[in-house]
Amino acid sequence: MTQWALMILGFGILTRIVAPLRLVALNLPFGSYFDASVKALVALALSAIWLFMWDRQVRYYFYRRRG
Amino acid sequence: MASLDWDTIAILVALGAFPVSLALTRFFMYWNSAHGIVGIDVHKLARPKIPEMCGAAVPITLIVFAVIYCLITGANWILFTAYSLVVGLTALVGALDDRLKLRGIFKPLLTLFCGLPLLILGLEFPGQVYDPTLRVPFFGGYHLHIIYPLTILIVISVTSNTVNMLDPLNGSMSGGISIVSGGLLIGLLLTGGNSSSIFLYASLLFSLLGFFYYNRFPSRAFSGNVGQLSIGASLGALAILGRTEIASIVAMFPNIQNSFFFLSRIRRFTEHRELKARPTRLLVDGRLASSEDPAAPLTLVRTLVAGSPAKEEEIVSDIWGLFLASTSLAVITLFLMGVML
Numbered sequence: 001m002t003q004w005a006l007m008i009l010g011f012g013i014l015t016r017i018v019a020p021l022r023l024v025a026l027n028l029p030f031g032s033y034f035d036a037s038v039k040a041l042v043a044l045a046l047s048a049i050w051l052f053m054w055d056r057q058v059r060y061y062f063y064r065r066r067g
Numbered sequence: 068m069a070s071l072d073w074d075t076i077a078i079l080v081a082l083g084a085f086p087v088s089l090a091l092t093r094f095f096m097y098w099n100s101a102h103g104i105v106g107i108d109v110h111k112l113a114r115p116k117i118p119e120m121c122g123a124a125v126p127i128t129l130i131v132f133a134v135i136y137c138l139i140t141g142a143n144w145i146l147f148t149a150y151s152l153v154v155g156l157t158a159l160v161g162a163l164d165d166r167l168k169l170r171g172i173f174k175p176l177l178t179l180f181c182g183l184p185l186l187i188l189g190l191e192f193p194g195q196v197y198d199p200t201l202r203v204p205f206f207g208g209y210h211l212h213i214i215y216p217l218t219i220l221i222v223i224s225v226t227s228n229t230v231n232m233l234d235p236l237n238g239s240m241s242g243g244i245s246i247v248s249g250g251l252l253i254g255l256l257l258t259g260g261n262s263s264s265i266f267l268y269a270s271l272l273f274s275l276l277g278f279f280y281y282n283r284f285p286s287r288a289f290s291g292n293v294g295q296l297s298i299g300a301s302l303g304a305l306a307i308l309g310r311t312e313i314a315s316i317v318a319m320f321p322n323i324q325n326s327f328f329f330l331s332r333i334r335r336f337t338e339h340r341e342l343k344a345r346p347t348r349l350l351v352d353g354r355l356a357s358s359e360d361p362a363a364p365l366t367l368v369r370t371l372v373a374g375s376p377a378k379e380e381e382i383v384s385d386i387w388g389l390f391l392a393s394t395s396l397a398v399i400t401l402f403l404m405g406v407m408l
Contacts, residue, residue, distance in 0.1 A: 004317055004396045008403075011313060012206040019209040036213040051327055058328065062365060062373045 003054050010046045018042050073140070073262035080136050081269030084128050088277025091124035096281060096288045104165075106289050110236060110379050112353050117286055120165050121278070122241075122294010126158035128274040129301060133267070142263050145188055145195045150267060150304050152184035157227050157300035161292035174231070174296070175224050181300055182223030185307060186216055197307050204313070204403035223303045226315075229322040230299025232329060234290060235368050236383050238283035241275055241290065243390040244298055247318040248272040250394030251311055254401035264309030271301050284380045311401065318397035321389040325367035347372060354378050 024034040099105065099118040106119040133147045160177045163169065169177075189196035199215035202208040211218075234240035252268040254260075275298065281288035290298075306315035316323070344360040346369040356376035357369050371377070371385050 001396070003320065004400075007313075007316070008204055008400075011201075011203040015201075015203045015206040015209045033213060036211075040214050054324065054327070055331065058324065058365070058370060062370050 002057065003050070006050055006053065010050055013046065014039075014043055074256065074265050076140060077136070077262045077266035078269045080139060081132065081266055081273050083135075084132050084270045084273040085277045087131065088124050088128040088274040089280055090277075091127055092121050092278050092281050092288055095121040095124055106291075108237070108286060108289075110349060110355060111285070112349065112351075117289050119289045120162065120291035120293050121281065121288035122290030122298070123158065123162065125274045125278050125290075125294050126154045126297035126301075128277065129154050129270055129297075132270045132274070136263075136266050136270075140262075142266075143195055145192050146263055146308060149185045149188040149196050150301075150308060153181055153223060153304045154297050154301050156181040156184070157223070158293050158297035161231075161294065161296035164292040164296075174292070175228050178224040178227045178296060178300065179220050181227070182220040182303075185223070185304060186219050189216060189219070198310060201312060202310065202404050204400055219307060222307065223300050226303030226306070226319070227296040227299035229319065229326040230302065231292060231295040233322050233325045233367060233386075234295050235366070236284075236379050236386070237286040238279060239383050239386045240295060240298070241279040241282045242383065242387050243321065244302065245272055245275045245279055246387060246390040246394050247302065247315075247397070248275065248305075250391075250398050251305075251309075251314060251318060251401070254314060254398040255309060255311070257398075258401050258404070260309060260311075264305065264311075267301075267305055268309065271298070271305065284383055311397075314397040314400040314404075317400050318390075318394045320393040320396075321367060321386065328365040328367070328370075331365075350376055355382060 018039055021039075022035065023038040024031050026032050026035060028034070096118045099120055104119050105116040107114050108117050130151045133151045136142060137144050137147045157178055160174065160181060163177075164174060185196060197215070197219065199212050200208045200210045201215065230240060230244060233243065248268050248271045252265065252272055255265050255268060278288070278290070278294065282290060302315060302319070306312045344358060344363040346358055346363045346366040347355045348358055350356055354376040355368070355372055355378075357372045363369065367386065367389075368382055371382050377385075
């Protein structure tokens with residue numbers, strides 16, 4: 001449930017904040033491709049944070065059950 | 068026919084996938100046994116030999132029924148060609164791995180190319196295969212005309228391999244993915260998905276159920292990579308074709324967790340057969356317990372038996388329970404697609 005809510009929030013951040021940004025001038029050669037690449041990296045970083053939080057949660061559960 | 072709507076026709080045609088998959092699985096059980104294509108069920112004390120690669124019944128059924136549906140309804144053949152090619156190519160990679168025992172890195176690499184039919188046909192026929200606008204619950208959608216097509220290749224590789232990794236116990240994969248495809252089918256029916264996607268989800272569900280009949284505990288047929296990879300690729304392709312991208316990620320949470328923890332501990336793509344430290348061990352009473360080896364990967368099954376050992380069928384039920392929970396969230400996600408903050 002937590003992972004689900006965090007994932008929706010992450011996609012929300014990408015939709016509302018990251019996607020409308022112009023991170024690289026589009027009139028540069030391959031500008032739109034660089035812009036898309038930087039946004040993809042932001043998405044990748046958010047995914048890594050999401051997985052890290054999931055990792056901590058499951059490890060806590062696993063070691064608590066094992067006692 | 069005229070009095071039936073397209074969704075009903077789609078489900079009626081897809082229903083035929085059940086007996087076909089059932090008969091094909093039975094055939095592969097007989098043929099593979101006769102030709103020595105067998106695997107050992109390592110989670111049983113008697114270590115019985117079970118026919119392998121019987122999951123080939125599923126991709127064959129899926130492709131045959133995609134053709135039948137196209138012929139009956141005159142549906143968009145480009146979409147069905149892309150889907151059938153993805154399923155067929157991943158089945159081929161799986162069959163190669165089953166027969167040649169490829170190294171762990173080759174499966175993710177080869178399955179990357181299996182998404183090419185979706186990408187190429189999508190670029191050649193814009194708007195007929197995929198829509199590069201990603202819809203997000205509460206937040207609307209955003210257009211990804213550069214990233215989306217490239218992501219297709221990764222999606223097919225990830226979904227096929229993650230499904231491949233979560234089939235350690237009898238019926239865990241076939242039952243789990245049946246729950247996922249059934250749930251997403253219900254979600255699409257309730258939220259007004261298009262008939263082609265409804266048909267493809269229904270045909271995946273019914274062909275999986277045909278295979279599940281023999282794959283459930285105690286298994287009489289093993290899927291093999293041929294089945295696991297193609298079933299995973301089918302889910303990935305359907306996420307793109309049916310526009311259920313985010314809902315599919317949610318439904319596959321158990322797969323994601325299993326693969327992530329496996330890879331985070333092992334830190335490389337490898338085959339289960341190459342592991343030095345097994346995640347679970349079989350006790351003398353036939354129950355499964357968590358491995359005491361600190362180097363063992365933290366798989367989903369190991370997490371489930373962390374507290375106390377359990378019987379195989381109990382663990383499989385727990386895995387289905389997780390799929391049921393994640394699929395329920397996926398259906399809610401589909402409903403929330405239309406809700407805006």
